[in-house]
Amino acid sequence: LNALPRENLNKSYAIGELLAKRNYDGEGLHVTTEEVKGGRLLLELKSNTPRTVIVHLEKDGQELPLQAFVQTDGTNQYKALAVASSTGRYNLEVFSKKQGVVGSYPHSLSYPFEVSEEEDFRFPHSFNFFAETLTQLISPLKGELPRGQDITFKIKVPGAKDVVLIDGEKWNHLTKGEGDLFMGQFTVNSKNPGIYAKHKGQKQFHGLLEYRTL
Numbered sequence: 001l002n003a004l005p006r007e008n009l010n011k012s013y014a015i016g017e018l019l020a021k022r023n024y025d026g027e028g029l030h031v032t033t034e035e036v037k038g039g040r041l042l043l044e045l046k047s048n049t050p051r052t053v054i055v056h057l058e059k060d061g062q063e064l065p066l067q068a069f070v071q072t073d074g075t076n077q078y079k080a081l082a083v084a085s086s087t088g089r090y091n092l093e094v095f096s097k098k099q100g101v102v103g104s105y106p107h108s109l110s111y112p113f114e115v116s117e118e119e120d121f122r123f124p125h126s127f128n129f130f131a132e133t134l135t136q137l138i139s140p141l142k143g144e145l146p147r148g149q150d151i152t153f154k155i156k157v158p159g160a161k162d163v164v165l166i167d168g169e170k171w172n173h174l175t176k177g178e179g180d181l182f183m184g185q186f187t188v189n190s191k192n193p194g195i196y197a198k199h200k201g202q203k204q205f206h207g208l209l210e211y212r213t214l
Contacts, residue, residue, distance in 0.1 A: 029053070029078075029096055029108050039084040039119035043092060043111055047076045050099035052131045053108075057082045058091045066143055068092060069123035074134045074158065082113075083121040089114045099132070127207040133199070134158050135208055138181075145188050147213045153195065156180040157208070160197040164205065167193040188213055 028051055033044035045053070057068035070080040082092050091112050095105035124143035129135075138154035145151055153174060157163050163182040165172040168190035174182035192212060196205040 028098070029094065031109075031111070032077075034111070034113075036113050036115060039087075039115050039117040041080075041082040041084075041090075041092060041111075041113050041115075043080040043082075045078045045080065045094070047078070047096075050076055051078075051096045052099050052101075052105070053078045053080075053094065053096040054105060054126075054131055055080045055082070055095070056093045057084075058093055059084075059086075059088060066122040066125060069126065069141070070094075070131075071136050072134055073136055081123070083119050083123075084115040084117075085120060086118045087116055122212075125210040127209070129197070129206040130208045133160075133197070133208075135197075137209065140211075143211055145193070145211050145213050147189050148187055150185050150187055152183070152185045154181065154183045155195060155208070157182060157197045159199045161200050162198045162205075163208075164196050165193060166196055 028047050028049060029045045031043060032046050033042065035042045053070050053072070055068045055070045057064045064085065067085065068080065068082040070078055072078045080092060080094070082090065084090055089112065091110050093110055094108045096108045097105050122143040123141065136156040138156065139152055153165055155163065158180045160180070160182065163174045165174065165184065165186055167186070167188050172184060172186045174184040176182055188211070190213065192210055194210040195208045197208055198205045
């Protein structure tokens with residue numbers, strides 16, 4: 001097993017705390033859609049070239065872990081979601097680099113927004129390998145899972161030959177469906193079950209996502 005470490009972020013390349021507008025270009029990305037509804041932000045971005053993108057949500061200069069999530073469908077379009085746990089003003093920080101480039105993630109843009117509602121929601125933790133392999137999570141998007149209940153896992157992992165849900169000592173292999181889709185229905189009981197993948201030509205599994213159980 002090789003669960004990759006936390007993302008290496010680099011704000012030294014920051015282009016400033018700017019209000020992202022439609023077609024604003026930040027390190028090769030531009031915003032195509034923005035929507036604030038309730039306590040949630042949906043931000044859609046597009047790039048002319050393949051990029052690896054990660055996001056963080058901040059409030060008053062403090063990072064809020066697991067309250068933002070981004071993924072791509074593999075067509076150089078990226079959908080970022082952020083959930084606010086309290087009312088007020090937030091910044092969604094976007095970091096990106098050209099796909100395949102090794103090293104830190106330059107800071108691409110800051111997207112400030114304000115919410116008048118709050119929502120108690122956390123996403124799963126995603127490892128670098130999730131973004132680098134253009135993985136797309138279909139379900140469950142909520143990072144906190146109930147113990148002892150059947151949960152349906154659906155995830156698209158391009159190029160993977162095996163995808164597993166590791167729950168403590170138990171390895172649950174997802175079934176490969178059409179294209180890059182893997183799916184399975186399992187119960188979880190360990191504290192931090194995770195989804196791992198092994199790609200063609202690799203001997204080890206690499207971490208994609210980590211959940212928490214309630």
